[in-house]
Amino acid sequence: MQGSISRRPASAMSTSTHGSQSRTSMATVNGPSLLLGDLSDPVVVIEVLSAYQTALRMQLSKLQEDTERCQSYGRTYGSKTWKSALSHLKGKTAETGNQLKEVEFQLDLFQSHVRTGADLCRRLSKTIGVPASMQPH
Numbered sequence: 001m002q003g004s005i006s007r008r009p010a011s012a013m014s015t016s017t018h019g020s021q022s023r024t025s026m027a028t029v030n031g032p033s034l035l036l037g038d039l040s041d042p043v044v045v046i047e048v049l050s051a052y053q054t055a056l057r058m059q060l061s062k063l064q065e066d067t068e069r070c071q072s073y074g075r076t077y078g079s080k081t082w083k084s085a086l087s088h089l090k091g092k093t094a095e096t097g098n099q100l101k102e103v104e105f106q107l108d109l110f111q112s113h114v115r116t117g118a119d120l121c122r123r124l125s126k127t128i129g130v131p132a133s134m135q136p137h
Helices: 042-077 079-127
Strands: 015-018 021-024 026-028 033-035
Touching: 042 079
Parallel strands: none
Antiparallel strands: 015 021, 026 033
């Protein structure tokens, strides 16, 4: 499945502008740049969302570790020194957690729609048969 996602160096990144905002078709997932591919292809969308899910889980885990370490340092060296860092980490943790929830929601929703569509196909094949375009010639 991974063959449908192209990898190119960052210099090959394509950029488009819309109004005053610049958008790129690249994403960084733990180091190397990854072209998102044809997002009109549902398989590519699932692959990309799954890659983001993995990356966000790893980021969330690291943020939680860093938060725990920062809290420990606060108890040892005084919380006032670590207050700003802890606040930043908590904000990033919440943002990353929300992004992960959104990705997981979309993956679950897609899976639900596939199941519903498959059930409909089974019911239709029983009631009206296989469409002529899908029958062997």
